[in-house]
Amino acid sequence: MTYVIEKRRTQNKGKRAVLKGQFHISTEEPQLQVAEAEEATATASQRPRTTPRLNYRSIIEEIDEESDGEPYDSNLDELAL
Numbered sequence: 001m002t003y004v005i006e007k008r009r010t011q012n013k014g015k016r017a018v019l020k021g022q023f024h025i026s027t028e029e030p031q032l033q034v035a036e037a038e039e040a041t042a043t044a045s046q047r048p049r050t051t052p053r054l055n056y057r058s059i060i061e062e063i064d065e066e067s068d069g070e071p072y073d074s075n076l077d078e079l080a081l
Contacts, residue, residue, distance in 0.1 A: 014041055 018033040 015039070 007047055015034050015037045018037045019030065
């Protein structure tokens with residue numbers, strides 16, 4: 001069980017993985033590695049999503065349009081109290 005927890009917490013890519021075990025990042029080599037990791041992260045975040053997001057505004061507008069045709073029932077307000 002501890003193997004799963006330890007495995008889950010390890011960072012494999014990104015800035016933290018590059019800086020792991022290094023104490024001075026002011027030298028040129030770690031700075032270049034950090035810059036490369038940040039660029040890789042930036043390009044990965046710019047990729048298009050594989051699953052489309054739901055458009056909640058259009059769903060809400062459809063519900064509003066459907067409810068506009070129905071008459072308002074004042075008895076519902078009395079039940080809510």
